[in-house]
Each structure stands twice: as structure tokens, then as C-alpha cells.
Amino acid sequence: MEEANGEWLMSARVAIVAGKGGVGSSTVAAAYALAAAREGADVLFVAVDGRPGMGPLLGGRELNHNDQILRRIKGAGRVRGQTIPADKAFSDYLEIKGVGGLLRRAASAASLPMIAAATPGLEHLLVLATVKEFDKDRAADLIIVDAPPAGHAVPFLRSASGLSDVVQSGPVREQSVEVDEMLRDGERCRAMIVTLPEETPVTEAIELGNELTGVIGLALLPTVVNGCWPDRPGLEKTPAMAARSHKIKLSDGAKSALASSAAFGRARLERQREQIERLGREIDSPLLLVPRIATPRLTPHHLGELADALTQEASA
Amino acid sequence: MSGKKTRSNVSDSLGETVRTAELLVTCGPGGVGKTTTSAALGVAAALAGRRVVVVTVDPARRLADALGLEEGAAADEPHRVDDIPGLGNGPEDGELWALMLDAASTFDRLVHEQTTSTKQAEAILDNPVYQAISRSLSGAQEYMAIERLHQLYTSGDWDLVIVDTPPSRHAIDLLEAPDRLVGFLSHPVYRALTMGQRAFAKVTNAAATMFLWAVRRLAGPQIVEDTVEFFRSLANIEPGLRHRAEEVSVLLRADVASFVVVSSPRAEAIGESEHLVGALRDGKFPFGGVVVNLIHPMPERLKPKDRAVLEDLGDGPLADHVAWHDELSELATAEREELAALADLAEDVPVVELPLLAVDVHDVEGLVDLADLLVGRD
Numbered sequence: 001m002e003e004a005n006g007e008w009l010m011s012a013r014v015a016i017v018a019g020k021g022g023v024g025s026s027t028v029a030a031a032y033a034l035a036a037a038r039e040g041a042d043v044l045f046v047a048v049d050g051r052p053g054m055g056p057l058l059g060g061r062e063l064n065h066n067d068q069i070l071r072r073i074k075g076a077g078r079v080r081g082q083t084i085p086a087d088k089a090f091s092d093y094l095e096i097k098g099v100g101g102l103l104r105r106a107a108s109a110a111s112l113p114m115i116a117a118a119t120p121g122l123e124h125l126l127v128l129a130t131v132k133e134f135d136k137d138r139a140a141d142l143i144i145v146d147a148p149p150a151g152h153a154v155p156f157l158r159s160a161s162g163l164s165d166v167v168q169s170g171p172v173r174e175q176s177v178e179v180d181e182m183l184r185d186g187e188r189c190r191a192m193i194v195t196l197p198e199e200t201p202v203t204e205a206i207e208l209g210n211e212l213t214g215v216i217g218l219a220l221l222p223t224v225v226n227g228c229w230p231d232r233p234g235l236e237k238t239p240a241m242a243a244r245s246h247k248i249k250l251s252d253g254a255k256s257a258l259a260s261s262a263a264f265g266r267a268r269l270e271r272q273r274e275q276i277e278r279l280g281r282e283i284d285s286p287l288l289l290v291p292r293i294a295t296p297r298l299t300p301h302h303l304g305e306l307a308d309a310l311t312q313e314a315s316a
Numbered sequence: 317m318s319g320k321k322t323r324s325n326v327s328d329s330l331g332e333t334v335r336t337a338e339l340l341v342t343c344g345p346g347g348v349g350k351t352t353t354s355a356a357l358g359v360a361a362a363l364a365g366r367r368v369v370v371v372t373v374d375p376a377r378r379l380a381d382a383l384g385l386e387e388g389a390a391a392d393e394p395h396r397v398d399d400i401p402g403l404g405n406g407p408e409d410g411e412l413w414a415l416m417l418d419a420a421s422t423f424d425r426l427v428h429e430q431t432t433s434t435k436q437a438e439a440i441l442d443n444p445v446y447q448a449i450s451r452s453l454s455g456a457q458e459y460m461a462i463e464r465l466h467q468l469y470t471s472g473d474w475d476l477v478i479v480d481t482p483p484s485r486h487a488i489d490l491l492e493a494p495d496r497l498v499g500f501l502s503h504p505v506y507r508a509l510t511m512g513q514r515a516f517a518k519v520t521n522a523a524a525t526m527f528l529w530a531v532r533r534l535a536g537p538q539i540v541e542d543t544v545e546f547f548r549s550l551a552n553i554e555p556g557l558r559h560r561a562e563e564v565s566v567l568l569r570a571d572v573a574s575f576v577v578v579s580s581p582r583a584e585a586i587g588e589s590e591h592l593v594g595a596l597r598d599g600k601f602p603f604g605g606v607v608v609n610l611i612h613p614m615p616e617r618l619k620p621k622d623r624a625v626l627e628d629l630g631d632g633p634l635a636d637h638v639a640w641h642d643e644l645s646e647l648a649t650a651e652r653e654e655l656a657a658l659a660d661l662a663e664d665v666p667v668v669e670l671p672l673l674a675v676d677v678h679d680v681e682g683l684v685d686l687a688d689l690l691v692g693r694d
Contacts, residue, residue, distance in 0.1 A: 022347020022585065051584075170532075199678075200376045201347070234636025242633035254622035261615035261641040295650065297583050 006311035008222050008286075009036045009142075012190035014135050014182065015221060016145045018153040018212070019194035020204045024226045026051060027298060028194045028290065029146040030058050031306035036142050037077040038307065044140035045070070045081040048127055048148050048156070055081055059300050067139075080140065089126035122172065124159035129175040132182045135189075153208070157183065157191075157216050186219030193223045195279065197272040197289075202279045209283045220285040224310070225276055227292035229269055235262045327666040329692035330576065333604045334361045338572035339469055340478045340604070345588040348580040349609040351375045352677045352686065354480035355383060355414070357576070359680075360687035362403055362410035366475040369394050369413040371464055373482045378678035383414040392418040394468075401684050413474075419460040426463060430556035440549045444542050466564045495565060574604030579658065581611050581651035586658050593661050605666040607690065608655055612672055614648040615641055 009032075017032065019025035026047070033045045047054055047063055055063040060070030063081045065088050072078045134143055147153045160179040182189050191212050195205035205223065212218045234242050239258035243250045250258075280287055290309045293302045333340065334357055342354045351372050358370035375385065384395050394413040403409055424441060431437040440446050465479045567573065575596050579589035589606070596603045618626070618641065629635040659667045670689055677686055 020346060022345060022580070022582070199378075203377060232636035232640050234633030235640060237633045239634070239637055242637050246629055246632050246634045248625060248629075248634065250625070251619075251622055253619055254625070257616040257618045257622070258637045258641050260613075261644045262637060264613050264615075265640045265644065295646075 006035070006039070009039055009311070010041060011221065012186065012188060012219070013141070014131060014143045014145065014189040016147050016157070016189065016191045016218070017194060018147040018157075018191060018208065019226075020201060020208070023194050023196050023201055025194040026054060026146050027057070027303070027306065028192070028224050028226055028310075029144050030054055031290075031303055031310055032192065033058065033079045033081075033142075033144050034071070034303055035307040035310045036144075037071065037073050037079045038311075039076065041077040041141040043077060043079050044134065044143045045079055045146070046131060046134075046143060047081070047083045047146045054146070057298060057300060057303055077141070084127045084130050089123065089130050092126075092130065122159075124156045125172070125176055125179060128157075128160060128179045128182075132179055135182065154211050154215070157212070157218070161216070180217075184217040189218065190221045191218040192221040193283070193285070194226055195223065196227045197225050197229075197275045197279075199271075199275055202275045205279060206282045209285070213284070220283075222286040222288045223279065223283055224288045224290055225279065226290050228276075228289045229265070229272060230291055231269065232265060235265045235269070238262075328668055329690070330357065330360070330605050330607070330666055330668055331364075331691035333574050333576070333666070334476075334691055335364050335366075337574040337604065338476055339465060339567070339570075339574065340476060341465070341481060341568070341573065341575045342478070342578050343481045343575060343592060344578035345580075345585045348578055348585055349677075350578040351480050352379060352683070353576075353578045353607050353609065353690070354478050355379065356677070356683045356686035356690055358412050358414070358476075358478050359400060359683045360691045361476050361478075362400065362412040363684075363687060364691075365408065365410045367411045367413075367473070368476045368478065369415065369468055369474050370478045370480065371415055371417055371461065371468070372480045373417045373461060375416065375480075376678070380416065382679045382683070385414055385416045392416070392421045397680065400680055417461055417464055422460040422464050422467075425467070426557075426560070427553065430553035430560075432552075436549070436552055440546070440553070443546045443549065446546050446549075462564050462568070463560070466560070466567060469567065495561070569600055569602065571602065573602050575601050576605045576607060577603075578607045578609065580609050581654050583654055586654045589658060590661055593658075603665055605668065606658065606662050607668045607670065608658065609670050610672045611655070611669055612644060612648045612651055614652070615645050617645070 015032065017025050017029035019028075030045065033043045037043045044067070045054070045058065045063075052062060055061050055068075055070055058070040058079050058081060060068065060079075060081065063083045065083050065085060067080055067082045070079045070081045131143060131145055134140070148156050160176045160183065193205050193208055193212070195201045209220065209223070213220060237245075239250060239255045239262065242258075243255075276287065276289065288310055290306055293305065295302065340354075340357060342350055342357070344350050351374075354372060355370055355375075358368045361368045370383075372380075372383070372385070375383070380386070383397055392415060394415045397412040397414055400412060403412070427440050427446075428437050431440070461479055461481055465477055468474055468477045577589050577592050577596070579585045593603065593606070626634070626638050629638065655669065668690055670686070677683060
């Protein structure tokens, strides 16, 4: 398996972080932002379909559509954050094109969804076009895009090429061509796939990798395997045998309690090894193994641990 | 089930639902085993002697293989699942069928049904705007899942139709899809566009004119013509669409329907599920149960005197055991707290808690085992 270290952090100016639902891709995107800021970068974290809590997790206030500073790292960089709600991207775009105020007054905001419905993918395209403009203006050293979850990441990224089939001329056409160029330029833009060390998520990550590189033409950053249990080789021994190496004698109760967790742990770790191996064989990018954090609710402290894990060399 | 609604006398089985419901909708966040749970509920109903069809969206490949689903032309039609252990082939025995949702072809079928001539249908089907909308309009897949459910239900071929909804952070989209379509058809801009029968120069409604102007500015003149043409052709089928949306809306709230929320004990999934339970109640949808998958096992507790022996071990195999035991206990405890909050919210509705299994379910035998857990061995 190829291994990765922190050098990849700044390998593109726009990083799109994607994964199926439930794999923690937003959290990994936030940890990536923190890791890059620690290396001195001015990072802009962009949430497309942002779930609440990402701003506080990064150490600031809740994200909104204004660019705000979430965290400064002493002697290094900082993390800024904002959302790009699709409808906001749309009205911003109208504003740029000089039709915003007039259109809003005359047609009212109520017909914006109609326009979006008539030109499907337009909202997604405009979000990506906004990111592209940020990059053109060098609004940050690194822009991290927390892509929509679940099955929506590919349609989101495909909106550029999809729209150019329907729209033959006009500014939307220009935007879709320019966004498509950005997505295909590995110096400017790369994608990070996030998955879990389990069978179904690994299969989906491999498929997502094929779609992103094959269909959309994106280059990949290292693939993050989130939620890895730390390796515990001692579990291979029975609690009684393990205790002997420490010259300790365990009560029957202690043996039984430890055995009750060990069987599950061995099975779990075995399965995790198999899946990481399979992913390493089938996806064309280095792997980063990130330990699972034993809490259902993450804090900024946990995010720091995840950022550490992203910049350490892969241990597998 | 009457009397006080305390959790202690609430069923922890979906047996009743599986035996009596005629429509079953599973919904919940992504990554919690929703498709597998839907398939297992189908197996349970078939084993109870019913003729069942499970409509799935985007199943993991191995589960799709187990259900005999394939992509391509055959995907949108029901396909019988053979060789289910414990299920006979007699006339009294149940049957399990599965189909993979293809939103675009469901949309096409709807257009064919609602038009009076092939020419009328083709005018819509060939329109580039229609093609783009039916394949990528956000919410189209959710609406089509519901539309397919209606088609299958009204065909009279099935005792039970199970629909596995697309995973969605906003799972509510699904429930609102029919109402949203009606809202779209009632929109003043839409009405203005479809009212004038000739050239769009005739469109006098100011909002509609602005709308077309904006589309033209943004995307060029061709798409304006396509859009107007699409809305015009849609006008022919509008009464049908509107009627259908209303029917579906009623059907989803009927006694024969049942919604099952599938979740995992992770805080994020629980939060979404709580939101969904609230939306089901607010929308007066029949709420039939909660399934929580992927629960970590709770290890036996270490007694304080044993704990004292295990302090300050230094590195070594026993330290691995203790660290692992603590980690798993902490996680299992936190998960049970999350679960308790969801169970409280579920009130008198069954909650089935399922352990994290050592392997993914990817064959029919695995589905039968899961079915037993869902309905209890009764």
C-alpha cells in the first residue's frame, strides 16, 4: 500500500471532500482545514449543505453565508468558514450579472425555485462557480469544500458537464465550461474521498473514486479511512495469558469481563484489516487511517486529534 | 394495545406491522442499513405468508446480487427472489419480489399514463428540459419512489408494498414531495406560462415575463423555448398529475400505510431520526416503528477491586485488553443514552434494537436471520 504524509495538504488550492452519508466526511473536511491552518495556510472552509455545528467544531461561531474567521493558529495560519446555500449562490450570481435587484423586485424570490427547476443543476453549478471565483481571486491559500452528502456528491459535481448538454449559450454555458476546467485541473482542484473500514462503505468509496476520476475528471487527494479502531495485538491472547505477561493474576470476574469485550474486538479488527487492504488494492490514491474517537459527540479537542492523524504518516 | 403508554408494555417487535400493513415506507439517515432492513422486513412478511414487493433505491452491490437485482432495462420491473430458507413454493406460501427504482423510467411511465395520445407523450418525453428534470431534479427521486409505491399498491397484485426511500439528510423531502408538486403546479409563474395558448410573446403576466427574461439572460434563447414548450405540454397532463399527487398524499396517511424509521445509535443519526419522527407526527403519517441498527455490545463490567489491580499496567497485552474494554464500554454506554432519548420520543410505537453484526448482511440467509430479529421468534 502506498503511504501518505502531510505533504499532500497543499497539493491543490481547492479540495472537495466527499463521502456517502454517515462516514463523517464533514468532520474530516474540518480536520483537514485545521491541519492546513497549523501548517500556516489561510484556509476557507465552505459548507454547501452544511449541517449545524461545523463552525463551533472549528472553534468559532455557527457558519452563515458571510466569510468569518473561526480560528487563528498562533504563529501559523487561520481557518475561515462560510456556507454557500444554493439559493444564495443564485441571487449572488444575478447580482454580478446586474439583474439581481430588478429581478428580485419584479419576479419576487418565489420564482427563483422555478428558474432553478427549469435549468436543473443550475444551483449546484452556481455553488461551484462561486468556489471557482473565490479561487480566481485567491480568496484563500486553500479552499475546502464540504460537498453534499450521500448520493448527492456526484450529481453536484456533474452539474457542470450536465448543464452544458442542455444549455448551448449564455453565461450559464460559460460558467459550466469554466467550472469543468477547474475540476479537471489537478493543480487547482482535487477531491478527497472519506470512508469507513467496513465492507459497504469501502465498496462505495471505490465506486465513488471511479466516478470522480472517470466521469468528472477530478484528481484525488489521499483517501481517508475514518473511524479506524486502534490495533490491539494483545487481544489475540486470552485475558489470563495476557495477565501472565504482566505477572498479574486476574480474578474470574475480571477474566470474564475482559473476555466479553475481546471476542468482539478481535472480529472487528480482523474485518477492518481486510477492508483496508481491499481499499488499498482497488483505489488509486494513498490511504490515511484516522482513528475512531470514542464519543458520539465531537468537540474541538477531538478535531485536533483528527488533524494530527491526517498529518501523521499512515500506520497501516 | 391500550392502557398506559409506558415503554415497558410497548412491543419490541415489528411482527404486527409486517402481518397487517399494506404499504410500508422505511426512512432514515444514510449509512444505517436501511436497504438491508427493508429487505429483511420483506422476508419477514413473505415468511408470514404474504405476497410482498420491496422497492429499493441504490442498494449495495452484494445485497442487490442477493435479491437478484440488476441494472439496465430489467431494473424497473419486479423480480422474484427465490430460495428463501423456510419459504415454500405452494399456493399458500408467501412470495418475495424486489425491484430497483429507476426514477427516470417511472417518470416516463407517468407521462404515458397521463397523456391521451402517443404524440402528446412524445412531445413531453423528447423535450430536453423534461429529460433534464426527470433525471436530475432534486426531489425527483423521492417523488418517484412514492409514485412507484402508488402504482404497485393500486395494481392489486401485492399484499404488501415496501418502499426503501433514498437516503436523505432531509428525509422530509420524501413526505412533502407530492405536496411540492401540487405547489409547483399552482405557482403563479407556472400558471401564467401555461395559460396563454400561443407564442410566449403573449405571456402578459409580469412575473412570468421576468422569469422568461431571466432564463434567457442566463441560459440563452433555446432553453426558453424548450422551457415554455415543456410547461405547455405539461399543462395537458396537469390535472392528472395534480390528482395523482393528491391521491398519493391521502394514501400515505391511510391506515394501511406504516412508516418505519431506521437509525443507528450515533448521535448524528439519532438527531436526524428524532427530527423525522417529529415530522411524521406533524404530517399525520402513520408511524409504525423504529429500528436501530449497529448497536455495539455492552461488555461485562469490571468490579472496582479488579479495576485496582489493572491500574498502571504499562505496555503489554493486558493493557490492550483493558484499553479495549474501556473504549467499548464507554461507546456502548453513550449509545444507550442516545437510544433512550429516541425510545422516549417513540412513545407507544415499537422500537427494535439490533446489534452490530460481525459481518454485513449480503445473502438471503442473512436476511432471514435479520427478519427473525425484527419480528421476534413468535
